[in-house]
Amino acid sequence: MPVSLTYADTSPSERAVAVVDVDYAPVNALPVQGWHDLADAVRAAGRDPGVRCVVLTATGRGFNAGVDIKEMRRDSGHTALIGANRGCAAAFAAVYECEVPVIAAVQGFCLGGGIGLVGNADAIVASDDATFGLPELDRGALGAATHLARLVPQHLMRALYYTSRTVTATELHTHGAVWKVVPRSELRTEVMELAGEIARKDGTLLRLAKAALNGIDPVDVRRSYRYEQGFTFEANLSGVADRVRAAFGAAPEESR
Numbered sequence: 001m002p003v004s005l006t007y008a009d010t011s012p013s014e015r016a017v018a019v020v021d022v023d024y025a026p027v028n029a030l031p032v033q034g035w036h037d038l039a040d041a042v043r044a045a046g047r048d049p050g051v052r053c054v055v056l057t058a059t060g061r062g063f064n065a066g067v068d069i070k071e072m073r074r075d076s077g078h079t080a081l082i083g084a085n086r087g088c089a090a091a092f093a094a095v096y097e098c099e100v101p102v103i104a105a106v107q108g109f110c111l112g113g114g115i116g117l118v119g120n121a122d123a124i125v126a127s128d129d130a131t132f133g134l135p136e137l138d139r140g141a142l143g144a145a146t147h148l149a150r151l152v153p154q155h156l157m158r159a160l161y162y163t164s165r166t167v168t169a170t171e172l173h174t175h176g177a178v179w180k181v182v183p184r185s186e187l188r189t190e191v192m193e194l195a196g197e198i199a200r201k202d203g204t205l206l207r208l209a210k211a212a213l214n215g216i217d218p219v220d221v222r223r224s225y226r227y228e229q230g231f232t233f234e235a236n237l238s239g240v241a242d243r244v245r246a247a248f249g250a251a252p253e254e255s256r
Contacts, residue, residue: 001037002023002024002028002030002031003021003022003023003040004023005018005019005020005021005041005044005045006018006021007019007051015050015051016050016051016052016196016200017053017195017199018051018053018054019055019057020041020042020055020057022038022056022057022058023058023060025060026061027060027061028058028059028062028064029068029069030066030067030113031068032071032080032086035067035090035091038091039087039091039093040094042094042095042098042102043097043098045098045100046097047099050203051100052100052101052198052201052203053100053103053196053198053199053206054101054102054103055195056102056103056104056105056117057105057188057191058107061109062107062109062110062111063104063114063118063130064109064111065111065112065113065114066112066114066139067087067088069139069245072245078236081232081233085229088113088116088143091117092120092225093221100206101206102120102121103121103122103125103191103194103198104124105191106118106126106127106130106169107126107127107129107130107184107187108130109130110133111135111166112134112136112139112141113144114132115132115134115147116146117147118147119146119151120150120221122210124177125194126169126172126181126182126187127181127184128169128170128181128182129184130169131166131168131169132151132166132169132172133160133164133165134161136164137244138244139245140235140242140243141235141241142228142229144228145228146219146221146224146225147225149219150177151177152177179194
């Protein structure tokens with residue numbers, strides 16, 4: 001299973017912090033089922049009445065590289081595309097709608113679908129080697145601008161989206177999107193410290209606070225992301241997505 005759910009003891013009497021870890025070699029680019037598994041794990045953690053905070057982590061070189069493009073290429077129709085879009089929407093929504101705060105612990109690369117996860121999280125702690133970006137236009141796809149816009153100002157979001165460039169964790173820290181940047185060796189300790197501080201609050205009040213903050217959010221992230229996905233379907237139906245993906249697949253490895 002690429003997704004696991006465990007609990008961290010924050011007091012002698014309860015397991016108030018749940019840890020959802022993604023481990024799908026080589027780069028945590030999840031297949032369709034993996035996105036649904038991630039959604040299920042986050043929702044299960046949030047439903048647990050003893051949990052007061054969820055930490056979203058990943059094992060390996062990077063946090064998340066988006067969808068499994070190889071799975072897309074093996075599909076001669078649109079089943080994998082539809083499945084990936086639904087899976088990503090489910091996972092992003094699970095993070096946003098989790099009944100308790102979700103903290104993303106990001107190391108290495110956070111690309112594509114990874115932006116959807118961290119953009120919907122309540123807080124981000126990152127290692128000093130972490131980079132964030134949406135290479136969608138280089139992959140024949142669209143989407144997750146909804147979530148990148150929650151991390152950086154509007155004009156920077158657009159420039160990053162059009163160029164497929166990445167930004168560092170330190171740059172995001174200057175915009176207030178990343179809580180703290182630490183060496184990779186200290187990432188786990190730092191994120192658990194923040195999670196523990198949150199988990200010491202009253203559990204019922206935390207759940208009310210999460211619902212209240214979502215309720216005053218100026219953007220309906222579900223609707224906004226679903227709108228973006230419509231253009232992904234158009235790109236695929238028109239053939240432009242296949243053309244771009246084919247060019248990406250033919251590019252030398254070092255240029256990707």
